[in-house]
Every structure is written in C-alpha cells, then in structure tokens.
Amino acid sequence: MPVYKAPLDEINFVLNDVLNAQSLTQLPGYQDATPDLIQSVLEEAAKLCENELQPLNRSGHEEGCHYENGVVRTPKGFKQAYDKYVEGGWQGLSFDPEYGGQGLPHTIGFVMEELMCSANMAFAMYPGLTHGAMNALHAHASEELKQRYLPKMASGEWSGTMCLTEPHCGTDLGLMKTKAVPQEDGSFKITGTKIFISAGEHDLTKNIIHLVLAKIPDGPAGIKGVSLFVVPKFLPTEDGEPGMRNGVMCGSIEHKMGINANATCVMNFDDATGWLVGEPHKGMRAMFTMMNAARLGVGMQGLGIGVVAYQNALAYAKDRIQGRALSGAKNPDKAADPIIVHPDVRKNLLQAKAFTEGARVLGYWVGMMIDMYEKHPDAKVRQEAEDFVALITPVVKAYFTDMGYEVATNSQQMYGGHGYIREWGMEQFVRDARIAMIYEGANAIQALDLVGRKMPQNMGRLLRRFFHPMQAELEQSMSEAGLVEFAGPLYKAFGKLQQATAVVAQKGMARPDEAGAASTDYLRIFGLVSLGWMWLKMVKVAQAKLAEGGDGKADFYDAKVKTARFFMEKMLPEVEFRFRSLMSGGKSMMDMSVEQF
Amino acid sequence: MPVYKAPLDEINFVLNDVLNAQSLTQLPGYQDATPDLIQSVLEEAAKLCENELQPLNRSGHEEGCHYENGVVRTPKGFKQAYDKYVEGGWQGLSFDPEYGGQGLPHTIGFVMEELMCSANMAFAMYPGLTHGAMNALHAHASEELKQRYLPKMASGEWSGTMCLTEPHCGTDLGLMKTKAVPQEDGSFKITGTKIFISAGEHDLTKNIIHLVLAKIPDGPAGIKGVSLFVVPKFLPTEDGEPGMRNGVMCGSIEHKMGINANATCVMNFDDATGWLVGEPHKGMRAMFTMMNAARLGVGMQGLGIGVVAYQNALAYAKDRIQGRALSGAKNPDKAADPIIVHPDVRKNLLQAKAFTEGARVLGYWVGMMIDMYEKHPDAKVRQEAEDFVALITPVVKAYFTDMGYEVATNSQQMYGGHGYIREWGMEQFVRDARIAMIYEGANAIQALDLVGRKMPQNMGRLLRRFFHPMQAELEQSMSEAGLVEFAGPLYKAFGKLQQATAVVAQKGMARPDEAGAASTDYLRIFGLVSLGWMWLKMVKVAQAKLAEGGDGKADFYDAKVKTARFFMEKMLPEVEFRFRSLMSGGKSMMDMSVEQF
Structure with missing residues (x-):
C-alpha cells in the first residue's frame, strides 16, 4: 500500500528560508500569521492528510461513487473524513473572516492544496470546487447573496x-x-x-x-x-x-x-x-475569477501527485533488492543490491525531486503574490503582484500537470511489473494525474492563453514582471563565483526564452497561427526557466546556510545544491530542444491539407 | 466508440516501395511470398482485426477476466474470436512448415502483430505468447518434444x-x-x-x-x-x-x-x-531466444497502439466543432471550426503520424532482417542481419513503447474531457500502452542492454551494421539537392549519435556507472536517429514517385515529404537535448547519498 508523509521540513525550508513568508505578517489582516502559527496549522493539516485522507485514497479509487435515481453516494469513509475536515474549520482557512473564514494567507491555502492532493486528490476536489465557487461569489455577487451563501460554504456545511x-x-x-x-x-x-x-x-x-x-x-x-x-x-x-x-x-x-x-x-x-x-x-468575467484560481489549484494537483509518487518510488528503490551495482556489489552480504544503486533509477528519482521541489517554491510564491495583490497597501505592488500571477497561471497549470503525469509515470516505472498492479497504488497516481492536464482548460489552451493573452497584454507589461527581477537576480548571481555553475546555464536558457518571446510576439502579430504553432514549446521553455530560477534561489539559501555551518542540517542543504546541479545538467537542456522546434515555425504543421493526415 | 481501419495503403507503401519486400521471394522457402499473395493475406488479416477483434476491445477492457477456483474465463466473445483466429490458420503464419506452420516470411508476422495490437492488444497477447513459446521450443527442444508440442501450437489448438x-x-x-x-x-x-x-x-x-x-x-x-x-x-x-x-x-x-x-x-x-x-x-540462453522475439513483439505493440490512437484522434479532430481558427473562420457558415484547424492539434497529429509511419518502416525492416538471417544462403549476409537485429531490438522495444504511450496520451488529450471518459475508449489506449514500457525487460533495462551488451559486442561490430549503411546513405543523399533539407539535419544528429557512442564506450570502460547514467539518453538518441533514417528513405521514394507524376497518389507522396519535414524540424531536435544531458555525465546522479534523496 502506498505511503504518504507530509514533507513539513521541505515546506518550512521553502516558506521560511527561500520565500521569507514571515514578511506576510506585515500585510494588514495577516499580523497573526507568524511562522509559529503557520507551523502549528501545518502540523494539524499533516495529521488530517496522513491519517484521514490518505488511507481512503486507494479504497476510494477501487470503490468509486455510486449513482441511483439522482442520488450519489461517495465511497466508504468519505463522509466521515469530510466531517472531520469541516470540524477542523479547513474550508475557510484562507477565506474572508467577514463571511466566516479564518483569514489566513492564501499562501497557506496553497500548502494545504498540495498536501491534500498528495493524500487524496479525488477527495480534495470536493472542497476545492467549493473554494472556487466561494471566490466567485465573494468577488461578484451582491451582498445579499454573499450573506446567504458564503458563511455556510466557508464552514463546509454547504459545498x-x-x-x-x-x-x-x-x-x-x-x-x-x-x-x-x-x-x-x-x-x-x-x-x-x-x-x-x-x-x-x-x-x-x-x-x-x-x-x-x-x-x-x-x-x-x-x-x-x-x-x-x-x-x-x-x-x-x-x-x-x-x-x-x-x-x-x-x-x-x-x-x-x-x-x-x-x-x-x-x-x-x-x-x-x-x-x-x-x-x-x-x-465570463466572473467565471474567470473562479477559473484562474481553479487553474492554479489544478497546477498544485500536479505538484501534489508528483510528491506522493516520488515518496513511494523512493521507498521502493531503497527497499527492492534486485541485481548488482554496475560498479560492484554494494550489499555483498546480501543476495542483491537495492535498486537505488542504479544510475537510471537515481535519474528518475532526481527528476522527480528536482521538479517537485522547484515547483513547490514557484507554487507557494504565487500564493504569496495573491496575498500581496489582495492586501498590500501600495497599489503599485498590488498591480505588479497581480500581473505576475496572471502571467504565470497558465505555466503553473500546464507545466506542473504535464510534469506531475511524467513523474507519476516514471515513479510507477520503477516498480517494474508491480507498478502495473492496482494493489500497489502507483497506477492510481498516473490515472488521477492524467485529468489535471485536461480540465480547467486543456494544457494547449493554457499555452494559447500565455502567447495570445498574457504575452501581449499591456504591451508586454506582464512579461516584465518576470523578466526584470529574474534578469537582476541572474546578473547578481553571475558575479558570485559559487553561483556561476548554476546561473551560467540558466542565463543562457533565459536568453533563449527572451529570444523566443521576441520571435513569437513579432511573428504572431502578423500571423496568429505562428503564435499558436509556437505556444506549447514556448510554455514548456517558460516552465523550465521558471523552475531553474527557483533552483537558483534555493542554491543561494543552501550555500549561505552551509557557509554558516549548516545548522545541523548540512546534508539537507547539500542535497539542495546537488539537486540544483542535476536540474541544470539534465533537465534544463530541454530548453535547447524546444527552442529549436519553436524557431522552425509553423509551416510544417499548417502545410498539410486535412486530407493528407 | 473507437474505430480502426487497417492501414493497408501505408503498409503496402512500406513493403513494396520503401523496403522492396518482393526481394524476399529470392530467399529459399519464400518463393511463393509474392506481393500478390501478401496482399491477399493482409486483406484477410485486416478483416479479422477490424470485424472480429476490434469490436471486442472495449468490452473486454470493461469486463476483464474472471477467476474462480483456478479457472479463468476470458471476456464475452473472446473464445469465438479466438476460434476464428485458429480457423484462419493465423497462429502458424510465419512458422516452420515442418511443424505445421505456413512458412510465410517473418516480415508478414510483424505486419500481423501491428494490426492485431491496434485492434485488440489484450487479445493479441494470447497468440503472441504462444508464438514466443513456439520459437523457444523450435530453437532448443529435442525433436521428440518438438513433434509432441509444435504442431498443436502452430495450429492454435494449444497455447x-x-x-x-x-x-x-x-x-x-x-x-x-x-x-x-x-x-x-x-x-x-x-x-x-x-x-x-x-x-x-x-x-x-x-x-x-x-x-x-x-x-x-x-x-x-x-x-x-x-x-x-x-x-x-x-x-x-x-x-x-x-x-x-x-x-x-x-x-x-x-x-x-x-x-x-x-x-x-x-x-x-x-x-x-x-x-x-x-x-x-x-x-537463459533458450529464454533469450524467446525474450528477444518477445521484445520485438512488444515494440510492435507500441506501434500498434500508436496507430489506432492516431486514427481516432484524427477522426475526432476533423469532427469536433469548437472555436475558430486563429487566422480567421474556416467554416464561417457553421457555429465553429473543426479543431484540426489549430496548429497545436496538428502538431500532436503530425507527431503521431511521424512516429507511427517511421516506426512501421523500421519494424518491418527488422522483420525482413530476421528472414535474412534465417534463410539467406550467404553466411556473411546472415551474420550481418543477425547483428542488426540484435543491436536494434532494445531500441525497438524501448523507443517504440515510450512513444506509443506518448502518442496515446497526446491523442487522448485531443478529446478534452471526453478523452478521460471510459466510453470514448481513448483512456484504454493509454492504459494498455503503459504495460509495454514495463514488461519483457523494463525500458531502462533495454537501455542497459544497448550500452552494456550490444555496443561493446565483438568490438563494436553490431554498431557498424547500423552506422556504415546509414553513413553511406547520408553521404549519397547529401549530394542530391532535393534531399539536403532532410539529410542535412539528420547528418548532424547522426554525428551526435556517433560522438555519444564514443564517449559512452570510452567512459563506460573505466566506470560502468557512466555508461549506466548515459543509457536512456543514448537509447533515445538512437531511436530518434533511426526514425530519421527511415524518413529519409521514405522521402527518397516519395520524391521519385512524384517526379514520375505520382501515379494517381501525388497527395499521398506529398504528405510523406511534409511529414518528413515535420519530423526533422520538430522531433529530431530532441537529439540536442538528450546529447547535452548525456555529455554532462553521471556525477550529478551518483553524488547524492541515499539519505539525501
């Protein structure tokens, strides 16, 4: 049976060390959201996810829902688990206190989304949909409708x-x-x-x-x-x-x-x-409020499934004894070595680790930006944060879910034949992850949103919210000897992203099909470069911590540096492929007549 | 409900125009295997697959097999379909007539494998396993055992x-x-x-x-x-x-x-x-006889699923009316345009087309090489053919099945939400395709077989069976103006493959983990370059046919040229990515301690 442990150490590293989430306490209304409070909330969330939701994941998959004469029954145990979710007050976690919410930062809502999707994605969707509906009502409904519906929804009594x-x-x-x-x-x-x-x-x-x-x-x-x-x-x-x-x-x-x-x-x-x-x-305007939040939520599903698939692949790779290391037996007193000795097994694990840990930083950062644009007193900061979120939403939705599926598939692969057997639980991760690429706007639609709406919006203003700070951080990093190894390849990839942006913008203006033809390659480049940026941020923190002695966690920080190296060497070069494909233009797609397919 | 039509025009193009399969009639025992005979066999095969096997594919998926007290019942209709398969004499199609087979070329067996896996992969596995067992007995068992078992198996009475x-x-x-x-x-x-x-x-x-x-x-x-x-x-x-x-x-x-x-x-x-x-x-020696044939069979499963997934994605893309072409309405008198107007939809279709048509040439070619090494009077030709098959087997198994899954996933994606619903049948292709990456040696094992066994074997003799003829064909093509557009990028990719080979061979000698770390990237490069070679072959034939007026099928040949262009521009550049990843070596994978994961 699959296991799941909420990765609180990783989460705290991202919130406290990488993103400086304690800065949220300076926003009006978030004064109480101190690291200590957040830590205790997350510990409770971990208990709920590990003890109540995860144990129902496989049984829910096997049993499914039941339909009879208009009535739907959820799988065994779901109602009891949902009642605990309601008792814990989780539905209103980051919702407006005026309508019954607890008013914690959205950032924490994003963490909760990851945890719940790792534990039980099908369950997480029930409160997730409620959340989306609450947001739309909150933003667009009359005060009367808000009063009538929101408190009951924020408590979780109504969905x-x-x-x-x-x-x-x-x-x-x-x-x-x-x-x-x-x-x-x-x-x-x-x-x-x-x-x-x-x-x-x-x-x-x-x-x-x-x-x-x-x-x-x-x-x-x-x-x-x-x-x-x-x-x-x-x-x-x-x-x-x-x-x-x-x-x-x-x-x-x-x-x-x-x-x-x-x-x-x-x-x-x-x-x-x-x-x-x-x-x-x-x-449609109101629907987009709901849909944009939902798209980010779906991106977090990709991350959540990636995390739990990785955890199980890792456990199996350490446990499964089969064959010998190519470099000679590592376990000479046993019949075979654990499969984690094999380079390609490690490659799959590192790919999963590099994706999930990078995506976690980006995902939570988006959560913080939502908090900024809702709460920050300075209109300019609010605008910048809103721009950033609007720009990155299709990337988070499509790149995270494509990768969530890939990580789930590769994690399943490590189990050999057992991965294909339902009892082992790995096939469920693949099957559940698959929907996230489709719903809330299929991933190709996200790519069109990126090149067709977000890129040209306000003469490229949204893009500048990403390009300018990244440029600044890269330049600063290139002047530090210990960072050049990471910032160097990333700088080149960033250059390719900028070049691709110019080409798509220019060609797409005259011939929209050219922008369409470039869109999925472009989004993938954007995703890879974004993740590289997050890894650069993590390396900086990890190196600083190591320079100070590692605080008793030297191995943890050293692993961050090594994973960043893996990302730059083994994953980032995909930019080269996508860039070449993109630069070759759309002619080879559009030239075929329908009959020639 | 999904559809399937055996692509006989495509198959005939590959057999007759690209691979010159009529040359098989010059081999002893294959005198009767004329194009006419093969054509009539394939027409019968198409009927069996389209009318008997395909209609049971979805119902078999939903019903599954039943187990009770040691007895297994196959899904409704399977026994009747199997009886028709036996009546048609299909089990012995390319088997030794001395033991009840019909003695047709293995090449035709490969075609049959593709058709059956497109129609009903789960069904195809029953005769497929029998086939593998027959081969092992034929090659290694005593005459007494052969006489006892083979005729009953070749007739299909026993499995x-x-x-x-x-x-x-x-x-x-x-x-x-x-x-x-x-x-x-x-x-x-x-x-x-x-x-x-x-x-x-x-x-x-x-x-x-x-x-x-x-x-x-x-x-x-x-x-x-x-x-x-x-x-x-x-x-x-x-x-x-x-x-x-x-x-x-x-x-x-x-x-x-x-x-x-x-x-x-x-x-x-x-x-x-x-x-x-x-x-x-x-x-193990005997088992490998069976396993090598089985690995090629599994590769053909990847192709077969890719073909049927493509056919259904294409049908949907022409039929589904949704949105407008970016370049302006193509169907102004209707509410929307069919989704095939969109560049990214075409990209997915072309990727599926470029993979399946290229893989078909390579797959059937391997079938012909098996015929050569079994039947050719010249020992040198036999040896060369055997070398080629041994070398390419892991590539066909792993690359074809990875791509089969990718094509199935992308084809499902085109259906939007409907792709996730079981009734539409697209999700079955993904789920069935998934096993092919795992069984008969997981794909990472194939990659180790390629770099660890096939590459060093006889001082690189196996590799030369691929590199020398490809080199010669590329050089010849580079001197023809109309081919440079295709041969040029392929030549560069081929150079990368050779460079990667040298690096892996050299590094792997001193440190086997380096070969292991490079293995999956190397196999992927090999697959991409092989497919590129097949596309070069197809372009040459198509251009020659077009130069002669196209024989009433100018559109067909023109589509081949366009698809080849798509392959070179959009798919082959992946070599660049995999090459960079490979060249960065194994350090970033092996440096992590087990505890750091």
Whole structure:
C-alpha cells in the first residue's frame, strides 16, 4: 500500500528560508500569521492528510461513487473524513473572516492544496470546487447573496460547483445552449444540461451551490451573452437552512480513467431557480475569477501527485533488492543490491525531486503574490503582484500537470511489473494525474492563453514582471563565483526564452497561427526557466546556510545544491530542444491539407 | 466508440516501395511470398482485426477476466474470436512448415502483430505468447518434444506461456527459487510460484504449454544455474491429446491498470511434471531466444497502439466543432471550426503520424532482417542481419513503447474531457500502452542492454551494421539537392549519435556507472536517429514517385515529404537535448547519498 508523509521540513525550508513568508505578517489582516502559527496549522493539516485522507485514497479509487435515481453516494469513509475536515474549520482557512473564514494567507491555502492532493486528490476536489465557487461569489455577487451563501460554504456545511461545459461545448463556451429566463421577482428560471460537473451531486453536505453559466434570451450572441447564476440544490429558507428542492438533478455520473472517488456528474437544470451573480452578460468575467484560481489549484494537483509518487518510488528503490551495482556489489552480504544503486533509477528519482521541489517554491510564491495583490497597501505592488500571477497561471497549470503525469509515470516505472498492479497504488497516481492536464482548460489552451493573452497584454507589461527581477537576480548571481555553475546555464536558457518571446510576439502579430504553432514549446521553455530560477534561489539559501555551518542540517542543504546541479545538467537542456522546434515555425504543421493526415 | 481501419495503403507503401519486400521471394522457402499473395493475406488479416477483434476491445477492457477456483474465463466473445483466429490458420503464419506452420516470411508476422495490437492488444497477447513459446521450443527442444508440442501450437489448438518472474525477482532472475528435481524417467518435478504470467490460464485452448525457468538442485549458483522446462497443463497422451491434469494451477489473477482482457496469472507449480528444453543450466540462453522475439513483439505493440490512437484522434479532430481558427473562420457558415484547424492539434497529429509511419518502416525492416538471417544462403549476409537485429531490438522495444504511450496520451488529450471518459475508449489506449514500457525487460533495462551488451559486442561490430549503411546513405543523399533539407539535419544528429557512442564506450570502460547514467539518453538518441533514417528513405521514394507524376497518389507522396519535414524540424531536435544531458555525465546522479534523496 502506498505511503504518504507530509514533507513539513521541505515546506518550512521553502516558506521560511527561500520565500521569507514571515514578511506576510506585515500585510494588514495577516499580523497573526507568524511562522509559529503557520507551523502549528501545518502540523494539524499533516495529521488530517496522513491519517484521514490518505488511507481512503486507494479504497476510494477501487470503490468509486455510486449513482441511483439522482442520488450519489461517495465511497466508504468519505463522509466521515469530510466531517472531520469541516470540524477542523479547513474550508475557510484562507477565506474572508467577514463571511466566516479564518483569514489566513492564501499562501497557506496553497500548502494545504498540495498536501491534500498528495493524500487524496479525488477527495480534495470536493472542497476545492467549493473554494472556487466561494471566490466567485465573494468577488461578484451582491451582498445579499454573499450573506446567504458564503458563511455556510466557508464552514463546509454547504459545498459548491462550477457548471460550464455542455455536451457540444467545452473550450468554446460561446456555443452554450443553457437558458436563463428572467422572472418577475428578479430571479431566473434555468434550463439546460451541463456535463463533467465535478462534485455536482454527493452525500457530503446538506446543500450544493451550483454556479451556472447560462444565456439570458435576446442577449448578445456567443460568449458575450453568457451570464453567471447561483443555483442551489435546495432553496435556502428565511432562516438560512436548506428548504425546497430546486429543479436541478444529477442525470448520471461518468465512468472515468481516474479520480473515481469524485463524482463527475451530468446535471440537468429544469426550470431551476437561480439568481444572477454580477452583471447580465458578464458571466465570463466572473467565471474567470473562479477559473484562474481553479487553474492554479489544478497546477498544485500536479505538484501534489508528483510528491506522493516520488515518496513511494523512493521507498521502493531503497527497499527492492534486485541485481548488482554496475560498479560492484554494494550489499555483498546480501543476495542483491537495492535498486537505488542504479544510475537510471537515481535519474528518475532526481527528476522527480528536482521538479517537485522547484515547483513547490514557484507554487507557494504565487500564493504569496495573491496575498500581496489582495492586501498590500501600495497599489503599485498590488498591480505588479497581480500581473505576475496572471502571467504565470497558465505555466503553473500546464507545466506542473504535464510534469506531475511524467513523474507519476516514471515513479510507477520503477516498480517494474508491480507498478502495473492496482494493489500497489502507483497506477492510481498516473490515472488521477492524467485529468489535471485536461480540465480547467486543456494544457494547449493554457499555452494559447500565455502567447495570445498574457504575452501581449499591456504591451508586454506582464512579461516584465518576470523578466526584470529574474534578469537582476541572474546578473547578481553571475558575479558570485559559487553561483556561476548554476546561473551560467540558466542565463543562457533565459536568453533563449527572451529570444523566443521576441520571435513569437513579432511573428504572431502578423500571423496568429505562428503564435499558436509556437505556444506549447514556448510554455514548456517558460516552465523550465521558471523552475531553474527557483533552483537558483534555493542554491543561494543552501550555500549561505552551509557557509554558516549548516545548522545541523548540512546534508539537507547539500542535497539542495546537488539537486540544483542535476536540474541544470539534465533537465534544463530541454530548453535547447524546444527552442529549436519553436524557431522552425509553423509551416510544417499548417502545410498539410486535412486530407493528407 | 473507437474505430480502426487497417492501414493497408501505408503498409503496402512500406513493403513494396520503401523496403522492396518482393526481394524476399529470392530467399529459399519464400518463393511463393509474392506481393500478390501478401496482399491477399493482409486483406484477410485486416478483416479479422477490424470485424472480429476490434469490436471486442472495449468490452473486454470493461469486463476483464474472471477467476474462480483456478479457472479463468476470458471476456464475452473472446473464445469465438479466438476460434476464428485458429480457423484462419493465423497462429502458424510465419512458422516452420515442418511443424505445421505456413512458412510465410517473418516480415508478414510483424505486419500481423501491428494490426492485431491496434485492434485488440489484450487479445493479441494470447497468440503472441504462444508464438514466443513456439520459437523457444523450435530453437532448443529435442525433436521428440518438438513433434509432441509444435504442431498443436502452430495450429492454435494449444497455447503457450513464458514463466520467468517470481515475487522477489523480475529483472534479476538469478534470485529464482523454483526447483526442478530430476526423475528416473528423465522428466523433472517442478515446484515453485511464478507471477505476472500473461495468458497463464484461460478458456481459449484445450491445453496450455508453460515454458518455465527453474533451478536443478546442486547446479551452479545464480543465473548460471537456471534451466528451461516445458510443463503442459495437461500431460499429452500417446496419441497427442490432452491427458492427465499436471500439477500446475492458477492461484489468482492480477487486477491491473490495463490489458484487462488478458489474464495475468499467479501460477503455482506443485510437483508438476516437466521436460528439459536444451541443456541443463543453459536455460537463459533458450529464454533469450524467446525474450528477444518477445521484445520485438512488444515494440510492435507500441506501434500498434500508436496507430489506432492516431486514427481516432484524427477522426475526432476533423469532427469536433469548437472555436475558430486563429487566422480567421474556416467554416464561417457553421457555429465553429473543426479543431484540426489549430496548429497545436496538428502538431500532436503530425507527431503521431511521424512516429507511427517511421516506426512501421523500421519494424518491418527488422522483420525482413530476421528472414535474412534465417534463410539467406550467404553466411556473411546472415551474420550481418543477425547483428542488426540484435543491436536494434532494445531500441525497438524501448523507443517504440515510450512513444506509443506518448502518442496515446497526446491523442487522448485531443478529446478534452471526453478523452478521460471510459466510453470514448481513448483512456484504454493509454492504459494498455503503459504495460509495454514495463514488461519483457523494463525500458531502462533495454537501455542497459544497448550500452552494456550490444555496443561493446565483438568490438563494436553490431554498431557498424547500423552506422556504415546509414553513413553511406547520408553521404549519397547529401549530394542530391532535393534531399539536403532532410539529410542535412539528420547528418548532424547522426554525428551526435556517433560522438555519444564514443564517449559512452570510452567512459563506460573505466566506470560502468557512466555508461549506466548515459543509457536512456543514448537509447533515445538512437531511436530518434533511426526514425530519421527511415524518413529519409521514405522521402527518397516519395520524391521519385512524384517526379514520375505520382501515379494517381501525388497527395499521398506529398504528405510523406511534409511529414518528413515535420519530423526533422520538430522531433529530431530532441537529439540536442538528450546529447547535452548525456555529455554532462553521471556525477550529478551518483553524488547524492541515499539519505539525501
């Protein structure tokens, strides 16, 4: 059976030593978020994840959800675990205290997301969807709607969903058919079918609050005529309890490749009562609030699965006795050596380690930037932080999830035949990780978002939020002898990223297909360079700690330096490949006629 | 539901135009294997695969195999389909006529392997295992054993297995515990447990012939004390019919990530009667006969899955209406454009096309080389062909299966959310493809075989069988203006392969860990360069055909030229990445202490 231990030492290193998260206490409202408080919160989170959620991961995968006549039952133990989650007050962890939240920094929410996805991704999706719905209501709903729904959601008593996709439209939501007909009392009657609704129906909460995209008749055509509605499963009574059943039913649940313990529902709305969130026909704007947060959350799923897959691959590599080291027996008194003696096994482990530890820094950093743009008193700092988050969101979503799948696959590979057997649990990580590349905007859509929206936005202003500080840090590092080994190759890769940016921007202006053709290579380069930057940051801290004697953790810091070296030597050169591919342009893709495929 | 159409036009192009398979008729015994005969055989094969095997692929995945008290039932329809397979005489297609085979070239067997794996990989494994067992018996068993078993196996009435792995030993078979105690009548009593036995027990055939590795007591320790035995489920009577039940039982079947319709069995041998195949303690040699053929077969599974995944991704990309082309609407009278207008969708399709079509040439070429070394009158030609096959086997196994999984994953990705839903069938391709990277020697083991065994063998003689003809073809191509565009980048990549070879050979001699550290990068470079070579061959044929007017198929040949261009521009540059990674050496992997991971 797979194991999981929340990597609190690693997390503390990132928060306290690399990102200086104690600076968050200087933001208004976060005065109490001291390292000590955060440490005790994370210790409780680790207990929940290790003791309650992880033990249900494999059983949930095998059992799946059950559907009967519109009712969905989650796997054995999920309801009890969810109750503990609610008791612990986890749903409101980083939510506005005015509506029942605990008001801790979003950064901590990002850590919690990683832990929960490592322990049980299918479970984590239930509160994750609620979180997204809470954000959208908080940002766009009327005060009345907020008061009615948010406290119940922040406590975890009620859950939420995002209802976007229809059978004939996923990426292209302008094709949507669901209708919202205005009523005299100001409400709307919603009719239509939504598919792929995660956590659309289940037995964990007393009410389920659907955020639904629909078209008000006679509005603008296409995406500009889409509005957002809140549609509860049970209409709240005057005293705020679930009342009459609304006209929304789960028609069936999907049979999927993975995340079996999360109910993926077909939701039928039949004259369901809903209330407009935000302005009419501006639903996409509200939806993007939810979706951007969700995209970052999905990126953290990639990280979370990568972490747990790595932990299990490592345990197996130390334990499995098979063959001999090429350089001579390491265990001469036993029948064979553990497979961790083999270079290629180490290569896979180091790739997993280099990805997950680098991605953790970037992921938490994004969390801190969200805290900055929500709380910082200086508008300029807020703007810069918001720009950075907007820019990096598609990279976090796509690169983290592509790599999460790759790490899960490589970790499974280390188990040989056992990796293919369900009982061992490694195949679940691959199957669960797979969805993260698809939902919340397939990864190719993220790449288009990066080159088509984020790159040109405000004449490249978003890009400068990344390029300028990285340039400065690289220049400073190049002047330090101990850092040149790392900063040197990274500087070259950074140059390639800048060159690629110029080419894509220039070519894409005249011929959008050229930007499209370059997009996935470009995003991958961006991801690799970003991770390299994070490793440079970690090396700097580790070297400084080692110079001071290592604080009793010399081995830990030394491992950081070695892993950074591995990243620069073995992973960063992929930039060269992607750069060449990108520079060759889109002609070889676009020249084929449809019939020639 | 997924579709499959045997790509006979593509296959004929490869056999007749690229590889000149009609030359096989000059080999003794293959006089009748004319293009016409082969064409009619392949048309029948296509019917079997399209009409009988493919329709059972998804239902077999969903239903899986059933186990009760040692008895295994295959999914609904499998027995009927297998009977048709037997009626058609397919099992003996390329087998020795002396033992009931039809004596067609192995090349045709390779084509059949591709078609069957595209249609239904889990089904294809039943006859595939029989095929492997037949080869081992044919090469190593006594005439008496051959007469007893081979005709029944060549007809498909009886099936076969390979019993190698035990719970504590997979890659390292020297650790094996299964014992074979000699009896007075010359037979042996076999006792032990084997796991991961594909097709170990099922209801398709009247008898199952297990080829079992075991140790004769008091033999040499480790791998040098392993012998091969034939152990039938039912002991054949004098008249060759299945008689008394032997002491071999299926203890359970595994629950797996995929290939659900193939029974993966735990086999318990309890004083089972067996007969020695070949010499005592030389079992590994005999096993390698079986395993090398099996490794090529597994490589063809990677190709087969890639082909069917591509076909379905293409169908969806043409059919799915979503969004607009970046360069302006292509379908202005409809609500949206088909997704094949998007550059990145085309990139995924072209990658799948470039891999599968290139791999098909290489795969069939290996089939022809096997025919050469079995049949050619000139010993020198035989030796050269055998060398080539030995060298390229690990590349075909590992590179084809890594790419099969990648193509299946990318093809699934094109379906968006639907790709994750079981009903659509794309997730099965990913799950089935996954095993091919693991079994018959995990892909990292293939890489070690390439750098550790094949590279140094006979002072690099095997490598010269690849390097010399490729060098000659590249030089000749560089002198033709129309080919420089393709041969130029390939020549550079080939140079990198040669340079990498020299470095690995030199460093690996002094420090074997350096060869191990380089192995997977090296194999990948080898795969990419091999595929590039195949594309150069195809371009030459296509250009010549186009120069003659295209023979009514100008579009087909033009697509070959365009796909070759895509390969050189978008896929071959990966060599640059892998080369840099390889050249950085193994230090960054080996420097970490076990505790630092």
